[in-house]
Amino acid sequence: MSIEKKQNITLVVCSLVIIFSIIGIWCLTFYVAYNIHSKPMPTAIQFVRTKTSTATLTFTPTQTRTLTPTTTNTVTSTKTVTPTLTNTPVSTNTQTVTPSPTQKKIVAFTPTEKGPCDCYKKSMTCLGDFDNDHERAQTCYNYCISKGIRSAVERLDRDKDGLVCEE
Numbered sequence: 001m002s003i004e005k006k007q008n009i010t011l012v013v014c015s016l017v018i019i020f021s022i023i024g025i026w027c028l029t030f031y032v033a034y035n036i037h038s039k040p041m042p043t044a045i046q047f048v049r050t051k052t053s054t055a056t057l058t059f060t061p062t063q064t065r066t067l068t069p070t071t072t073n074t075v076t077s078t079k080t081v082t083p084t085l086t087n088t089p090v091s092t093n094t095q096t097v098t099p100s101p102t103q104k105k106i107v108a109f110t111p112t113e114k115g116p117c118d119c120y121k122k123s124m125t126c127l128g129d130f131d132n133d134h135e136r137a138q139t140c141y142n143y144c145i146s147k148g149i150r151s152a153v154e155r156l157d158r159d160k161d162g163l164v165c166e167e
Contacts, residue, residue, distance in 0.1 A: 014057055119144035121152050126165035137164045 117124070117140035124130075130137040137156055141164045144153045156164040 115143045115147075116140050117143065119147055119149040119152050123155055124152050125155055130165070132165065134165050 116136070117129075119140075121129075124137075124140070126132055126134075126137055130140070141153045141156050144150070153164075159166065
C-alpha cells in the first residue's frame with residue numbers, strides 16, 4: 001500500500017474520531033441541560049478548578065520498514081490431570097420441627113362505666129360534637145385521656161398542650 005493511501009486512510013479515521021467526539025459532546029451537553037432543568041437547583045454552588053489539556057493531531061509523512069513475520073514450529077508436551085469423583089457418605093443431624101396448632105383468644109371489650117362522652121367515637125371535633133362548648137369538650141378530653149383512649153379526642157387538642165378547642 002502506498003504512503004499516500006495510508007495517509008488518506010489515517011485522515012479519514014481521524015476525521016471520524018473528531019466527528020464522533022463532537023457528537024458525544026453535543027449529546028452530553030443536552031443530557032446535562034435536561035438534568036439541570038428537571039431537578040431542583042442546589043442551594044450552594046461549589047466551583048472546582050480543573051486543568052484540561054488539548055491534543056493536536058498532525059500528520060508527518062515518514063517511511064517505515066515492515067518486517068516479515070517468521071514462523072517457528074515448537075512442540076511442547078503438557079500433562080493433564082483429570083480429577084475423579086468419588087461418593088463418600090456424610091452423616092448430618094437434621095432436626096424436624098412440627099408446628100403445633102395455636103389458639104387465638106378473642107376478647108371483646110364492652111365499656112361498663114358511663115362517662116361524660118363516648119371515648120370510642122371515631123373522631124370528635126369542637127364544633128360538631130360540643131357546639132363550641134369549651135367546658136364540655138375539656139371534660140370529655142380529660143376523661144378519655146385518663147382512660148388511655150387518645151384516638152377519639154386527638155383533634156380537640158391540635159397543639160398538644162392539654163387545652164382543647166383553642167382557636
